[in-house]
Amino acid sequence: GAVVSQHPSWVICKSGTSVKIECRSLDFQATTMFWYRQFPKQSLMLMATSNEGSKATYEQGVEKDKFLINHASLTLSTLTVTSAHPEDSSFYICSARPLKNTAYEQYFGPGTRLTVT
Amino acid sequence: EDQVTQSPEALRLQEGESSSLNCSYTVSGLRGLFWYRQDPGKGPEFLFTLYSAGEEKEKERLKATLTKKESFLHITAPKPEDSATYLCAVQASGGSNYKLTFGKGTLLTVNP
Numbered sequence: 001g002a003v004v005s006q007h008p009s010w011v012i013c014k015s016g017t018s019v020k021i022e023c024r025s026l027d028f029q030a031t032t033m034f035w036y037r038q039f040p041k042q043s044l045m046l047m048a049t050s051n052e053g054s055k056a057t058y059e060q061g062v063e064k065d066k067f068l069i070n071h072a073s074l075t076l077s078t079l080t081v082t083s084a085h086p087e088d089s090s091f092y093i094c095s096a097r098p099l100k101n102t103a104y105e106q107y108f109g110p111g112t113r114l115t116v117t
Numbered sequence: 118e119d120q121v122t123q124s125p126e127a128l129r130l131q132e133g134e135s136s137s138l139n140c141s142y143t144v145s146g147l148r149g150l151f152w153y154r155q156d157p158g159k160g161p162e163f164l165f166t167l168y169s170a171g172e173e174k175e176k177e178r179l180k181a182t183l184t185k186k187e188s189f190l191h192i193t194a195p196k197p198e199d200s201a202t203y204l205c206a207v208q209a210s211g212g213s214n215y216k217l218t219f220g221k222g223t224l225l226t227v228n229p
Contacts, residue, residue, distance in 0.1 A: 002163070032215055043204065043221045044161070049214070093160045097215055104149045104208055106217060108160035 006109035023094030029074040030096035038091045084116045121220035138190040140205030148210035
């Protein structure tokens with residue numbers, strides 16, 4: 001149980017284009033999903049918290065107009081990197097918190113490797 | 118500001134050689150401390166949640182313990198397949214903010 005998927009697993013795009021990454025909780029409902037990015041040999045840095053049906057909360061220093069987050073249902077959140085540049089190349093990982101009140105842990109997707117050329 | 122420090126940064130063990138990983142934390146009220154395992158190029162895999170000092174949890178060769186200032190992940194008789202980066206994270210209590218603050222991780226290598 002507690003499986004989270006991401007699509008695509010890797011993507012290469014040209015500078016200036018936009019890329020959408022999907023995050024789905026496959027066997028549970030999640031009111032809250034999180035988006036992280038991870039640089040090589042670095043830990044996970046939280047970018048934003050996404051709640052179903054409401055606007056995402058972005059961490060300090062994260063441009064909300066560049067990283068658009070939509071959480072349309074209890075099982076799907078999307079991250080769109082707009083006008084991507086090479087410095088946006090990174091490993092993007094989502095996580096989901098189960099709906100049960102007593103569960104505080106988050107379950108992570110397999111990640112999406114984004115390369116901007 | 119919540120902070121998590123993990124040590125050592127890297128650890129090499131021989132198969133069967135037990136050891137411990139450390140996670141020191143400062144948080145304004147602890148809701149939970151979490152251990153994850155991350156393999157290269159993959160997302161973190163959930164291992165344990167600890168909620169209060171004195172709590173212990175076990176899973177196969179892994180045992181996690183918690184005090185008011187730190188947590189240990191004990192690895193007993195490790196095997197090569199235990200090689201991975203182990204991440205520690207804390208979640209502060211209060212409100213509806215469930216975000217995690219991660220440490221930088223410990224890269225564990227177990228040689229056969």
